[in-house]
Amino acid sequence: MIGSPALPNYRYVSRKRRTKEDRRFVTGRGKFVADVDVPGTKHVAVLPSPHPRANISSIDTSAAMAVSGVHYVLTGDELAAETNSLFHGLDLPGVKWHPLAVGMTRYAGEWVAAVVADSRYIAEDAAELIEVEYEALPAAVDSEKMLDGDQPLVHPDHGSNVLFRKTWEWGPVEDDFSRVPHTVSYRARWGRSSTVPIETFGVVAKWDEIGEIMDVWASIQMPQYQDQIAAALRLPMNNIRVHNDVDVGGSYGVKRGIKHTVLVTYLAKRLGMPIRFIEDRLDNMSGGDAHGPDRIFDITMAFDDDGVIKSMKIRALDDVGAYPGRAPLQLGKPITALCGPYRVNSIEYEAISVTSNKTGQVPVRGFGQSPTNFAIETGLERVAKYLGLDRVEVRARNLVRKEEFPWKIPPGSVYDSGDFHAVLESVIKTSDWAALVARRDALRAEGKLAGVGITTCLEPGGGNNIFEYLFNPKLEITTFVESVLLKVEPTGAITAVMCTTTSGQGHETMVSTIAGEELERDPDTIRVLHGDSLEALPTRSPVASRMTIVLGTATSNAAREIKDKMITIAAHDLGVDKNQIEYADGEFSVRGEPERKLLWSEVCHIAHKQFHRMPPGHELGLQAYSVQQVPGAGQLPNEKNEVPLYPCFSFQAHVPLVEIDPDTGKVKLHDYYIAHDCGTAINPDIVRGMIIGGVAHGVGAALYEKFEYDPEGQLLAGTFVDYLLPSAHEIPPVTDIEHCTPSPMTSLGQKGSGEGGYLGAPAAVASAVNDALSPYDVEINELPIRARDIEAALHEKTL
């Protein structure tokens, strides 16, 4: 990492410190869901549909049931009768969603039956013996054709394959368009990819008939998980106990196995046996409903002679697959930063969500923001090309200026802080843009194709999901809380209880670092627990780049309350006013009389054990909890549909250099520079890892990863042989330059950093590839840009 942002004199925050979590991972002592060992557990295997769309005429489970070691074979009819349909973000009464197909299969790979057996091996044997009679039907797979209305219906009771279609106008769009001399219109397409964690989704459940408790261990990263389990199983929520101390082997948004969980919890209760289902890779890729956005943007930008963009018209058409869940709302989150970091006066946005006979879509890192950023940045490239302007200069002319914060964009979000020009300037300077261009030109002189890319990008963090209301007024939710409980033991040791799972973000490190900073105690001595869902305070889970912002601020608040309590106790015991007490380094002393003091451990001892030394009416023990609202949130949209969405905005600028083999179209990334500002970084190693890892995800989405379907609706990429993930060969060394513009919205100026690399990299890589292709007058605005796509485009040009 380059750069040493000016920092307050923190002793733990922003310092190089080892994480709390890594020790268990390097010793193989992580506890992942497949490591959960409940005695007597039975195993599930599922039977997928081979057809994209088919009526189920009959299912014969007798041969499977006869296999030795098989306990049960479950089909969709029983499960649908005994559980409620799963939750959708949109109000869709005609769209039912159950873990197993009911009467009809809606995509190739959809689960039709589930076998419970003594081992996974036996369960798979038996699944092969289930006889299903299908009546195959033509499938609906082309999202644009859904708008014509003549496609086969995925959900006949809904009456259309269009699930949502609405246009918003924020600001005087037509006026702005009429006042400028230029427009460009273009299409940008984001291919169906996902984050594809190396650990598949898994869940273990055990029903205690006497205690009436359903224990659930899962590799989950999902808001309202326990709520949705309870609703589907028709149980009170306090009969569900989700164990949040399961290490999650990567998620980046997608570990939303609610259908898996309802299947497994139902079986656990029905059979009275602990049940486990761990997806195999095929289950995960084709039947796990973990695909990402599949989106076509049609955009027109209006701009003046200087390349200053005044207005945008955006149409986004997204294919959510067969079962929408929360996926359509991924068209909503980008409203938070719909014009990116640019000073745009007005925006028209049409969001269209369609269903198809493909595997279902789930939230993916950034919740729809990465495709949108790619589409916006494609426009910046187009504007520069149209006017013959430098690509960096066009961005600089449109960025919000430092002195303009807080800056409100047309849809209502308020950008909290930043110094976008300084970040852009530093990436240009560190990458030595002119030298990169010279290297590009030298490669071109050798007969190679080469290009330099540029992108700027905002990362909204905090996750108040009020955009949901714009899509479904029944979701009148104006908060997205996160909580922590802090306790100081009689001996002085500190324990924090957070309320959700972690999938690599290092929350234990974050909470202990902030608590340690606030209380001036060594974070290494602070234990952080993941409370189970019955013990824990309210949470909305670690989505939306929000945990440092919301859980971090909650931790500061709870720690400050504890410190205040301790000062009150010390003041009483020392016989002075509270404001006479100074606290430093674990000592409470009287101002100006440093010898009159109490040690940390003495105050803890008083609080827990010496009632006679406590101030009257003061609570015993030392504990505080904070249930933190998303900063700045709390209102519904106004009559113009304006609403402040996420509270904090991190910013980045990316510069990659690529080389392309002119014969094969293979892209090689030589260098990658990223300048980044997420306010106060709590742990620099964690932030750096997230940024570079996010870039790697973005490189995958830009160049390799796609859930390809054939025209009949068969998935062609169900393994790692045909769904290509970048290895250490494909990801270049990344130079990371850190800036720090603290946020005014959080306790220590922190912002989000979990999504940013992924939000910018696809656009940056596309920019570089298209720069490489520009001498041939070829432009590809559809991701992923695979070698064969480049080869084909070049071949067509040179014919």
Place this chain on the structure above:
Amino acid sequence: MTQVEISINVNGRACVVTVPPRMTLVDCLRDVLRLTGTHVGCEHGICGACSVMFDGEPIRSCLMFAVQADGHEITTVEGLASEDGEISDLQDSFWECHAMQCGYCTPGMLVASQALLSENPDPDDDEIREAISGNLCRCTGYQQIVEAVKMAAQRRLGMSS
């Protein structure tokens, strides 16, 4: 189903286990021997999460049957630390460099890196990337892993010089 008795030396300890012939080595390590540090990612030999040392060579334990390991030596991530539980310099370098996030690929990465360092004590960045290129990580973008392997190599060279 027929069961087969096999003897494997796992992390320096002789283990005799009875397994069905079709049980994969990784399932045997995890479910029979309860060494859950080795992870399952793809079960078709691409991701490398299940990497273990087989007679000193890194292999995919999802692509091998347990019965094929009869009479051989296996080292898993649990065997990288010393007898008294002190973590190795490689493990310590991974921790120091934060060469992971979720930790799921980490055991396989450690095995691949250990194999590299035993053959090449002073690898450059390209050689490290080559050595771990059969192990997929979705969190880190590999950079901090490369840095960790380099740190471990330098520590070892520093100790031997």
